[in-house]
Amino acid sequence: MPGRSGTPGTPGVPGTPGTPGTPADETKTLPPLLSRLVSSSGRADRLTHIEHVPGRTGRTVPWPDWVSPIIVERLNALGVRAPWQHQARAADHAWAGRSVILATGTASGKSLAYLLPTLTALHEDDSGSPRGPGATALYIAPTKALAADQLRVVRRLDLPGFRAAAYDGDTPPDERDWVREHATYVLTNPDMLHRSMLPGHPRWAKFMRALQFVVVDECHHYRGVFGSHVAQVLRRLRRVCERWGSAPVFILASATVSDPAASAERLVGVPMAAVTEDASPRGSMAFALWEPQLTDRRGEHGAPVRRTATAETADLLADLIIEGCRTLAFVRSRRGAETVALSAKRLLAEVDPKLAGQVAAYRAGYLPEERRALEAALHRGELLGLATTSALELGVDIAGLDAVVLAGFPGTRASLWQQAGRAGRTGQAALAVLVARGDPLDTYLVHHPAALFGRPIEATVLDPDNPYVLAPHLCAAAAELPLNNADTALFGTTTSALLAELTERGLLRRRSTGWYWTSRDRACDLADIRGVGGLPVRVVEESTGRLLGTVDADASHAAVHSGAIYLHQGESYLVHHLDLADAVALVERTSAQYTTIARDITHIAILDTKRREAWGEAGLHFGSVDVTNQVVSFVRRDPLSGTMFGEESLDLPERRLRTRAVWWTVSESQLAAAALTPAEVPGAAHGAEHASIGLLPLFATCDRWDIGGVSTAWHEDTGRTTIFVYDGHPGGAGFAERGYQAAQAWLTATRDAVAACECDAGCPSCVHSPKCGNGNSQLDKAGAVRILDVLLRDAPNGPPAE
């Protein structure tokens, strides 16, 4: 929003250059807040690194001369005196008709870059509109909340002739007619575009005909399968626009990512200019890396156990609230966010019962009214701390906080900076703390700060050509306008083959003029663009019929099977029954103190090999696979001690997944050279599989829950010891492919992470996995290092340096 990035021209606070050293040396120069956190209960040994992120002075430029005076005037009135250089650069590209992506940090004022051209084109002053009367623009946000925020921003400007309106699932039917007929600036989301605007495009003809700009905000969220779907939705939009005679310019706003132009081109399908140099001012930040200490407890198979990141985060959140700091704690899972809020509440209640009311949990799965109430309370200052699941779920207005605590690496460095960037007011040093979870990636990162701070942000990975994604969009496109051969250029090289297949299956009908959708069903219902595969499962309290929330279909077998514990607002609920046909889980409140973990069995078969590379006798492959998975049982876990007990079997159906995988094989003689006996091979391969899944998110924009793995001492399709890592979504999501491309760096980091772990025989920080289908049994840590060593020995760039 304009003006949020502070008063242009205010110098940022210069920061201290980063001086990595031992924590003990650094404590002396710690920022006061961090030093108080560290000194309470002797936590100094938990700091593994402090990165001093320097502040930056802002750089403004004059308003572009094409921006109307009235817009400058209105922006001035809101305190925006001049644009930052990156805002003006991106806006200039768009105004000149070049599609552009602006990829800069949180709170760098990206919205002004797309508002300048859209406001200028759409408003009408005394001399009329510079782009002709009735010019329109479409704004697309990943969430309704963000679109609602943006609507408030443009309404405040109150420009003549500029008629902005949201068009989403909450828009009442009678208002929809008004939006189609009269709005010039429509704010929506990809889901609405897919299900409503594109299928009903003739009713939008007036709007589409005059479409000048399409804004795709927060576009780094469009990655993996979801991103691939959105890429096809945008291609359908371009096609419909062409039908109505418009060719809008795309303006994309993104978090800082590598190679934004390439990702943007993959997303939209048109050439893109990129603006990446951030000219907004920034206060300095101390970024602490924090590793919870080892406890006396023992985990699975006697492994040493660290205090959990959620417990540590709850402590830090409580301490920061006591300090009067407005703090956000980002927690990876919904359940974790609940736990952090609840523990912080308990800790605060011991200090002062009034403080306990200043912290709450906030996550998806809550009902909209619950979420709005929490947002309002944080705005009013009634809440000081929120434990939340992801930046996406927050409105854009939540920035300028004193501190951000991240319970675990959020999966990508782009998200890390997005989340950390919520902290920091101009001219005031902020604090960010990354608390390591006990997994290989987090452990690697808190001990290799250069992997976080010293390398470019990862590129956004998506795969629009995934046939599972493309096929339903071809049907939807055919329903919008019959397809013809020219559309192959738009939808990509796999289109022709898919059209033949869809015709064969009777979904499309071939006529001399092209391919037609002739069914009465809605073609857009074939694609679930959020990629969750099937209806989300509703979680309902049996005695009251109250809807507590929803769980993705993909996760439902493991999360809400009969006997599972489901957490909501800090309360435990026991699942009495999971009804797969009706997609509902019936639950009842329980005082049980345990959580549950599901166990599963996975088989994998190779369908075809698309690419292969020989590393000496070892082989690296990428191709298609069939994965069969079945959740077979669950165990109960004491959250305090980590002890597992009471395994119970489940009777759930198998689920099949056709997807992409990267796999590598090693030969008998290589195993012998690594001094691995046949008895040791399964454990070594299993350990290498777990650790490599753990480290892949460092190279691809996924998290370990987006991917799966299988390892075997002898696989029937390869005849060798084989380790597979596969995309956990039908047709793949690009992660395995990225793993194949970055294999050497990825497997080297994997090897280093396992070798450097302090434990003796394997632990959650190296070879144990929270999603292991067989409870982390048969894992050989030393063997995993040896098998990775022999694999890497003949890698193209030589073996890893010691």
Ligand SMILES: [Zn+2]
């Ligand atoms: Zn370990």
Ligand SMILES: [Zn+2]
């Ligand atoms: Zn496993």
